[in-house]
Amino acid sequence: MTEVGIDGIEVRTGKLKLDLAETFAPAQDEDPGKFTKGLGLYASSLPDVYEDIVTMAANASHTLMERKGLTPEDIGRIDVATESAFDHSKPVSTYVAGCLEQVYDEDFHHANKGERKFACISGTQALDDAFNWIRAGRARDRAALVIATDTALYARDDPGESTQGAGAVAMLIDENPDVVSFSVEQGYGSADETDFLKPNQQFPSVDGKRSMQVYLARMREALEDFEAMGGNTHPENFAFIPFHTPFPGMVEKAAVLGYRHCIRGTDIEEEVAEKIGRQPRPEAFDDEEEYLEAVKDYTESLSETTSYQEWYQRTVEPTLDISREVGNWYTGSVHIARVAGLKRALDEGWEIAGDQMLVGSYGSGAQAEIHAETLQSNWAEEIEQLTITEQIENRYDLSFDEYEEIHDVHNHDAETDIEPRTTPDAEFVFDGWGRMGERKYTYVE
Ligand code: COA
Numbered sequence: 479m480t481e482v483g484i485d486g487i488e489v490r491t492g493k494l495k496l497d498l499a500e501t502f503a504p505a506q507d508e509d510p511g512k513f514t515k516g517l518g519l520y521a522s523s524l525p526d527v528y529e530d531i532v533t534m535a536a537n538a539s540h541t542l543m544e545r546k547g548l549t550p551e552d553i554g555r556i557d558v559a560t561e562s563a564f565d566h567s568k569p570v571s572t573y574v575a576g577c578l579e580q581v582y583d584e585d586f587h588h589a590n591k592g593e594r595k596f597a598c599i600s601g602t603q604a605l606d607d608a609f610n611w612i613r614a615g616r617a618r619d620r621a622a623l624v625i626a627t628d629t630a631l632y633a634r635d636d637p638g639e640s641t642q643g644a645g646a647v648a649m650l651i652d653e654n655p656d657v658v659s660f661s662v663e664q665g666y667g668s669a670d671e672t673d674f675l676k677p678n679q680q681f682p683s684v685d686g687k688r689s690m691q692v693y694l695a696r697m698r699e700a701l702e703d704f705e706a707m708g709g710n711t712h713p714e715n716f717a718f719i720p721f722h723t724p725f726p727g728m729v730e731k732a733a734v735l736g737y738r739h740c741i742r743g744t745d746i747e748e749e750v751a752e753k754i755g756r757q758p759r760p761e762a763f764d765d766e767e768e769y770l771e772a773v774k775d776y777t778e779s780l781s782e783t784t785s786y787q788e789w790y791q792r793t794v795e796p797t798l799d800i801s802r803e804v805g806n807w808y809t810g811s812v813h814i815a816r817v818a819g820l821k822r823a824l825d826e827g828w829e830i831a832g833d834q835m836l837v838g839s840y841g842s843g844a845q846a847e848i849h850a851e852t853l854q855s856n857w858a859e860e861i862e863q864l865t866i867t868e869q870i871e872n873r874y875d876l877s878f879d880e881y882e883e884i885h886d887v888h889n890h891d892a893e894t895d896i897e898p899r900t901t902p903d904a905e906f907v908f909d910g911w912g913r914m915g916e917r918k919y920t921y922v923e
Contacts, residue, residue, distance in 0.1 A: 482612045483659035483851065484605075485621060485652040488542035489817055489866045490534045491804055492525040492629070492644035493900045495873035496881050502640060505878040513640050518726025518798065522642045522805035523873065525629055527887055527898040528907040531562050532570060532919060534646035535627040536577035536906040542623075542648045543578070545863055550575075550582050554620030555590040557607060559600035559809040561676070562628045564890070564917065569593035573919065574625065577906045580921045589620075597674060598722055599841030601626030601647070601809040606847075608651035609660050621652040626809035631888055633681040641725045643805025647813040657820075657860050658835065658851035663709040667699025667846040674842030680890045689842055690728060696846035697721075697732055697838055701739060704848040711740045717823070717833035717853065719793045720815035722840040724806045726798040729815075732838070733794045734781045738773075746785055754779040796822035803870050812839045816851075820861045831855045874899040 496502055498519055499510035513519050525534065535558060543549070558570040571591035579585050594600035594607070601624065608622035627646035632638035673689035676682050705711055719736070721729045741747045742757055757776055763769035780786050797815040799822060807814060816837065823830050830853050840846045876884065880899065886892040902922040909920040 479613075480653045481655065481659035481852075481854075482609050482651065482653055483655035483854070484649050484657040485655040486542050486546045486650040486860055487657060487813075487817060487864070488538045488545070488648045489800075489814060489864060489869075490538035490541075490646045490648075491866065491869045491873065492523040492529055492534065493873055494524040494526055494884060495875050496522045496524060496642070497875060498522065498640055501876065501878050501881065516727060517640060518730065518802060519641065519805060520802050522640075523644050523803075523870075524642065524876070524881070524884055525644045525888060526874070526900050527884070527896060528902055528909075529644075530888070530908050530917070531560055531564075531627040531629055531646070532573045532577065532917065533906045533908055534644065535570065535625045535648065536574045536919070538646045538648035539574060539623060539625060540578060540581060540906070542650060546650060548621070548650075550578065550584040550586045550589070552620055553586060553589050553623050554617050555592075555608065555611060555622045556586065557592050557594055557604040557622065557624050559594040559604045559624070559626045560628050561595065561597055561600070561808050562630070563593060563595075568916070570627070571625070573917065577919050577921070580906075596845060597841030597843050598724070598808045598811055599839045599845050599847060601813055602837070602839035602847055605649065605651060605660070606664075612651065612653060621650050624649045624651055626807070626813055628808035628810060629888055630806045630808045631681060631885065632684070634882075634885060636681070636684065637686050638682065638684050641806045643807045645804055645807045645810055645814070647807070647810040647817070649813065656854055656856035658853055658857065661709065661850035661852070663704060663707045664847060664849040665700040665702065665704025665707060665709065667696035667701075667703060669696065669844060671842070671844035673844055690731070692842065692844045693722075693728060693840050693846070694732060694735055696844050697840060697848075698735065698739065700838070700846035700848040701736065709848070709850060711836065712744060713737055713740045713746065713789055713793070715834055716793055716836045717828070717830040718797055718816070718819035718835045719838065720797045720812055720819055720835060721794070721838040722812040723798060723801040723815050724811065726801055729794060729798060733790055734777055734786065736838070737786055737789060738777055738780055750780065750783050750785050753783060800866060800870070812837065817861070817864065817866065820857060821864065821867070824858050824861050831857060
């Protein structure tokens with residue numbers, strides 16, 4: 479069967495930067511180490527006055543289409559995944575299409591457009607929809623444009639404030655892809671949970687500690703489901719393991735638990751057993767608490783083994799490079815983790831074509847999904863065209879007062895009118911309001 483997967487990818491960060499150690503920590507009277515060491519985050523990306531989820535999505539998509547030599551007639555569907563939509567009816571994908579139609583002669587009138595919602599996992603669900611649409615034979619030789627775009631803002635002084643971020647990832651899904659193909663095998667872990675939600679409100683209600691527990695529980699279920707479907711999870715099988723990354727510290731916690739699960743009954747468990755013993759098995763304990771305590775001790779010892787640390791440094795740590803600098807992009811977060819790993823491989827000259835990645839997505843509410851991806855022979859040519867490193871370096875570094883103002887600019891309930899900190903250059907910008915309360919956009923040369 480023909481391979482289907484990501485043929486091209488483009489990333490767009492918000493143009494403003496909030497430095498967590500230098501700017502946020504002192505103003506909040508916090509130790510910078512809480513953010514840099516505890517959460518593993520150095521900075522957040524935020525949108526300038528004229529940026530939002532539509533401009534970031536449209537600008538990423540435009541660059542991607544130009545690079546791939548595509549026009550609207552080559553695109554058969556546009557799906558936007560977001561949890562920061564500003565309209566309960568009209569999908570963000572229509573706004574994005576409207577932007578793109580300003581710069582192309584053709585239109586997207588025959589493309590199916592939609593919006594996907596399930597917290598941070600909806601970007602991966604939209605990839606799934608595109609895969610199924612192509613495999614069902616409905617694509618008529620056209621590709622799907624999947625865009626994950628979010629402005630992840632929390633209420634001021636919420637514990638989540640330090641994990642904010644804003645950006646978009648546009649992905650072109652097609653047959654015989656250039657970057658990765660998707661596995662048919664996939665696993666789900668899904669349950670009705672109340673860890674993070676926005677019931678008709680802009681800023682989330684979050685039970686942060688609980689959301690971390692739910693992330694780990696659903697991810698384990700998804701892994702078991704993936705294995706039940708025949709997916710191989712031997713840790714040495716993968717070049718990278720990109721996880722949903724609300725902040726790198728979350729991934730550090732998930733990685734060691736995943737490693738413990740995946741080495742069970744393998745050569746690696748035997749190898750580390752010489753130093754730390756074999757994993758506790760529930761049948762060896764009368765009391766569940768004792769078993770859980772033994773598992774905790776084993777996991778701690780495992781995290782200190784050379785086997786684990788080498789594996790983590792090779793397969794997981796590189797995927798955090800972008801996240802550390804930009805914060806949580808919600809729906810885009812697992813997709814920048816994939817890009818970060820591939821960028822590291824490119825910079826280091828690693829030969830990974832034909833290798834596999836195991837991708838772990840998660841959305842609060844809650845659902846995890848795991849699938850595998852196979853790196854295609856042109857992955858490096860695609861990744862070397864990305865400008866995300868330069869975009870990150872060129873962000874405007876906000877003072878704390880400026881940060882407070884920009885938070886208000888993007889707060890739907892606040893009235894504020896300030897000058898942008900950056901100048902638009904050949905891009906879509908937010909341009910005010912229309913007569914029915916719609917947001918309007920224009921392309922600035
Ligand atoms: N140096 C080093 N580490 C430090 C530190 C310092 N000075 N101060 C604190 N830390 C560590 C803490 O020990 C903790 O690590 P641990 O979890 O391994 O114990 C970590 O930094 C965070 O500190 P904590 O006090 O727990 O932060 P918090 O209560 O302010 O909130 C979240 C952290 C993640 C709960 C919060 O940012 C949040 O609600 N985020 C949004 C929800 C989210 O992203 N959930 C993830 C699943 S999707």
